[in-house]
Amino acid sequence: MMNQSAIILSMTSLLLLLAYGTAKMDIITSKQDVPVGHEILLLCKAGGEGDITWQKDHEDVDEEYVLKVDETSSKLTIKKATLQDTGRYTCLCDFESGHSDEIEKSIYVYEGPSFGSTSTYHEFLKGTDGVVPCLGTGQPVVDVLWFRDNQEIPTTGGRVSRLPDNTLQIEEVQRDDAGTYTCQAQIRGRPIYQRLRVSVVVNVQPTAQLKEEVKKVMAGPETNITFLCLVDGHPKPNITWTMPTPFDSSHHQFNSDQSELTVSSVAKEDYGEYICTAKNKIAESIAVIMLHVFEAPEVCVSDELQRVSVGEPVSVSCNVSGHPQPELHWLNKQNGQTLDSTSGRVRVVDGELIIDEMVPSDGGLYSCMAVGTSGNASRDIAITTQPGPPHYLSVAPGPTSVFLFLKTPPISGGAPITSYVLQWRRSAEEKWEEMVTVPALDPLAITSLKPYTLYSVRLAAMNAVGVGQFSDTNIVRTHGIQGEPDSPVLSTDAMKVEGNSFSVPLKQNDDGGTPLQHFSIRYKQVKEGSEWKDMQLSSDAESVSLRDLSFSSNYHLEVIAINANGSSIPTTFNFTIGPQPVSSMTKGSVVAIIILIFLVLFLIVDASCCYINRCGLLMSIAVKVFGQKVPGLRMLEDGDGNTNGEVKLKGISTPRGSLQPTGVPTITKDGGQLTEVTCDKAPLTKHEKSQPRKDLPTADS
Numbered sequence: 001m002m003n004q005s006a007i008i009l010s011m012t013s014l015l016l017l018l019a020y021g022t023a024k025m026d027i028i029t030s031k032q033d034v035p036v037g038h039e040i041l042l043l044c045k046a047g048g049e050g051d052i053t054w055q056k057d058h059e060d061v062d063e064e065y066v067l068k069v070d071e072t073s074s075k076l077t078i079k080k081a082t083l084q085d086t087g088r089y090t091c092l093c094d095f096e097s098g099h100s101d102e103i104e105k106s107i108y109v110y111e112g113p114s115f116g117s118t119s120t121y122h123e124f125l126k127g128t129d130g131v132v133p134c135l136g137t138g139q140p141v142v143d144v145l146w147f148r149d150n151q152e153i154p155t156t157g158g159r160v161s162r163l164p165d166n167t168l169q170i171e172e173v174q175r176d177d178a179g180t181y182t183c184q185a186q187i188r189g190r191p192i193y194q195r196l197r198v199s200v201v202v203n204v205q206p207t208a209q210l211k212e213e214v215k216k217v218m219a220g221p222e223t224n225i226t227f228l229c230l231v232d233g234h235p236k237p238n239i240t241w242t243m244p245t246p247f248d249s250s251h252h253q254f255n256s257d258q259s260e261l262t263v264s265s266v267a268k269e270d271y272g273e274y275i276c277t278a279k280n281k282i283a284e285s286i287a288v289i290m291l292h293v294f295e296a297p298e299v300c301v302s303d304e305l306q307r308v309s310v311g312e313p314v315s316v317s318c319n320v321s322g323h324p325q326p327e328l329h330w331l332n333k334q335n336g337q338t339l340d341s342t343s344g345r346v347r348v349v350d351g352e353l354i355i356d357e358m359v360p361s362d363g364g365l366y367s368c369m370a371v372g373t374s375g376n377a378s379r380d381i382a383i384t385t386q387p388g389p390p391h392y393l394s395v396a397p398g399p400t401s402v403f404l405f406l407k408t409p410p411i412s413g414g415a416p417i418t419s420y421v422l423q424w425r426r427s428a429e430e431k432w433e434e435m436v437t438v439p440a441l442d443p444l445a446i447t448s449l450k451p452y453t454l455y456s457v458r459l460a461a462m463n464a465v466g467v468g469q470f471s472d473t474n475i476v477r478t479h480g481i482q483g484e485p486d487s488p489v490l491s492t493d494a495m496k497v498e499g500n501s502f503s504v505p506l507k508q509n510d511d512g513g514t515p516l517q518h519f520s521i522r523y524k525q526v527k528e529g530s531e532w533k534d535m536q537l538s539s540d541a542e543s544v545s546l547r548d549l550s551f552s553s554n555y556h557l558e559v560i561a562i563n564a565n566g567s568s569i570p571t572t573f574n575f576t577i578g579p580q581p582v583s584s585m586t587k588g589s590v591v592a593i594i595i596l597i598f599l600v601l602f603l604i605v606d607a608s609c610c611y612i613n614r615c616g617l618l619m620s621i622a623v624k625v626f627g628q629k630v631p632g633l634r635m636l637e638d639g640d641g642n643t644n645g646e647v648k649l650k651g652i653s654t655p656r657g658s659l660q661p662t663g664v665p666t667i668t669k670d671g672g673q674l675t676e677v678t679c680d681k682a683p684l685t686k687h688e689k690s691q692p693r694k695d696l697p698t699a700d701s
Contacts, residue, residue, distance in 0.1 A: 027091055027105040033192055034085075036111040036139075040078040044091035044103070048072060055090040081109045083139055112138025113185035115196045123201045124173045125282065132168040132198055136185030147182040170200070175234070178202040206233030208278035208287040217375025218295035218322070223266040225376070227289055229259050229276035237278035237285075244272030244291075266375075268293050297322025297370035299379040306383050307415075307465050314355040316381050318368035326372030333380070334364040353381075360388035360468060363414025384414035387461035387468035399451050399479045404444040404459055410471075415463040422446050423470070424457045437462060449478050452560075452567040479569070485561040486510040487571045488519060490544070500577055503545040506537070506559065514563040515539065526554040526574070551580040 028043040046052055052074040054061040067075045078085055086109045092102040116135040124130035136144040144166035146153040155162045159171045170177050178201055186193035209230040217225050231237050239258040245251075253262040263270055276287045302317040320328045328351045330339040341347050345356045355362055363385045369378040388411035396403045402424070409417060419437040424446050438444055446457060454477045460470040491505035508516060516539035523546060524530045537544065544559060554576050561568040609616035 025091065025093060025101050025103040027089070027103055029105060029107070032106060033108050033110060033187075033190055034081045036082060036109060037080050040076075040081050040085060040107055040109075042076040042089055042091075042105060042107075043069070044074045044076070044093075046072045046074075046091075046093040046095070046101075048093075048095050048097070050093045050095035050097075052091060052093045055092065057087045058090070061089075083109050083111065085109045086140075108190055110139060110187045110190065110192055113142045113187060113192070113194045114138060115183065115185065115194070118183070118196060119198075120196065121199050121201070123203055124170070124177075126173055126175055126202055126204045128173055130170040130173045130177075130200070132170070132181065132200065134166050134168065134183035134185075134196065134198070136166060136183065136194075138185060138187055141188040142185050143188050145184045145186070147184060148179065153181075168198075173202055175202050175204055178234075202234065203280075203282050204232070204234040205283045206231065206237035206278040206280050206285045208237075208239075208276045208285045210276060210287040210289045212289055214290045214292065214373075215375075216292035216294050216373040217266050218297075219267050219270075219293050221265045223375060223377075224262060224264045225266055225270075225291065226263075227261040227274050227276070229261070229278070229287060231259060231276075231278040233278060233280050233282070233285075235280045237280040240277045240279070242273075242275040242277065244274075245269055263291075266293055292373070294374035295322060297326035297372055297375060297377040299368050299370050299377045301368050301379045301381055304379070304381055306381070308358050308383070308385050309466065310359060310386050310413075310468070311357050312385075314353075314358055314362075314383055316353045316366070316368075316383070318351050318353065318379070320351075320368070320370030320377070322370060322372055322374050322377070324373050326370035326374065326377070329369045329371055331367040331369055331378070332364070333367055334361075339366075355383070358383075358385045360385060360411040360413040363412065365414075382414060384463070384465050386466045387411060387413045387417055387463050389469035390420075390459055390461060390471040393459070393471045393474060395457060395474045395476045397476045397478045400449050401445055401447045402449065402455060402457055402476050402478065404446075404457065404474075406444075410461045410468065412461075413463055413465060413468065415465055417461045417463050419462045420444055420459050421462060421467055422457070422459045424449070424455050426453060426455055428456075432458075451478050452569070453478050477570075485512040485514075485516060485563050485565075485568045487568045488559045488561045490557075490559065490571055490573050492573060495575065497575065497577060499581070500549045500551055501545070501547045502549060502555070502575055502577065503543050504557075504573070504575075505543050506541055508539075508561055511561070512563055512565055512568075514565050517562050517564065519544075520560040520562055520567070522558045522560075522570075523555055525550060526556050549577045551577055553577050 024047040026045045026047070028045065030041060034040050042054075044052055044054070049071040052068070054066050054074065054076050061076060065076055065078055067077065069075050074091065076089065086107060088104050088106050090102055090104045092100065094100045114137055116137055118133065118135045122130065122132050134144055134146070136142050144162075146162045146168050148160075153160055153162050153168065155164075160177065161169055163169050166183075168181060168183075179199075181198045181200060183196045183198060184193050185196075211228060211230070215225060215227075217223055227241075229239060229241075231239055241254075241258065241261050243252070243261075251264060253264070254260065261274065261276075271291055271293050274289045274291060276289075278285050278287075298321045300319045300321075306314060306316065308314050318328060318330070320326050330348050330353050331337070332339055332346075339346060339348050339353065342349055346362065347354050351368075353366060353368070363383060366381045366383060367378045368381065369376060390406055390410040392407035394405045394407070396405070404422065417440050419439050421434065421437050422444060423432040423434050425432050440461075444459065446455075449455060454475065456473045456475055458470045458473050461468045486509055489507050489509055491507070495502070495504040506519070518539055519537040519541055521535045521537060521544060522532045524532045544557070546555075546557075549555065554574065557573045557575065558570040559573075560570050606616040610619040
């Protein structure tokens, strides 16, 4: 009986082992790509006890590189890697349970890449062909690519291309070819690369150009003439002037780069050629203008100063005279543009400057000029309006104040900014509060505010014309004052997210010397258009709990402690609600579970059939192994033929004339107990099964 039970148990365990599979193996390494000379470390975790061995490319690894960590782990270490150490490393394990398993990991050993003596600076002359080499080296194999502005340069099809020898070729170098190029050397097939930045400079021959070839002016103490020489080239050319008269600092003036020459109080001696020379290391270029001295023109304007509000129109008349009759031109001195257009918002019609709907950038100096063969003359007109809106505004809060800072001043509108107007309010429903104007040189500050309060602030500039447009609104929260509580502490390590619910422990370290009144809670989704949701917790609350949140959403949480003195600085925290759970049971999983249940039920039914009726798969296997006489089972025909009217069970005797063994519970047909029978009972023969025994009472007796 015991041998049979052990066999059945062993077979059942084997079936369950086959059903559940074997132990899982894994190789852990810090990196698969290893530079030459660095250490290779592989840790094999077998997932069960057994004998672990290592192979490289299907050949056993020398034991000196292998260290057994424990019964389930082994470590392979190569101190200084070489290119020959590249390959597939296999961890094999013969488990104590009798089965074997293995796992592989590929290791790549590389050298480089590097660029050797590649030059990082090249100069080319515009119009010539340029070649930029890149000496990328490394092992096993290195691929070289060229980039500019993060765009790969192709091998063919363009004026700038990469040659087969990895050289960058630029055909007919242009000025816009100057800049930084990147040579990338990459180990083939691996994400290992180095980049080298190479500067390309394009030299351009200088050019010098004057706007006019001939200039005519009338001599006079108030006559000034300016020559502007437009110079181009690379490197930047040096500019020199050749004049009919020797240089005189009281009579000739230059700007910083000498591109402008001004001759003041023009005299007859100033007649002649004025030569501008531009020279760099490549070449030199000259431009010549001829000055004729005649009667200077005169300019008369209707108004030299106009103050208008933003949106209003402006008109200024200008008349010019001289001989020959000069031409009239208007110049915007703010940007140096000549206003010759007869249409548009800013235009000139019959010598009159017209501006429709004045804007702050229109404010400034304008010049009416008379230009003719006899010379030039001009008269400036100042047109002013309110300043433009301040930009690049930043704010800094204090306990009961807010300081405002301007990175750059607003557009002045043509007149100096004298002061600023500051406004604030606590909500969009409130009216803007306005304080007295602040002088432009004084600190921009709003005072007498409430602590720990959210304010909207803005400002506008003021000049002699009036107050300009206000800046964009900035949101700022003031700081607290002494006696207010510290910020609450959220134990984020213990937070919980279950479904669409969130909770986090809450505690207060310091109440500021005054008992807390309550905690104020605000939270909202981190997305555009979401609104804050508010709630309060009692002062003895130990956690913040939020429910019915949206799945797959990020949230922002603020917690504020409040006592009689005010509020603490908000404690902020961001958290995420994961996606809504869905059933992970697939069709294959359902089929596998059904098969497993069927297998377990089959084993139970088959074992029951074996014990009770000597049938089933297990009984068939046992008979094949032990023959018809299975150990532990005694058949009636092999036992003692004389039972003296008793059926003997193991340890139980049944009195003659009784169907119930002594001490065994039974259940009768009417609902009583039936006899509990095991496989130890001697079975009836085929004849006895079909014929009722004469010495036993029948069901009718």
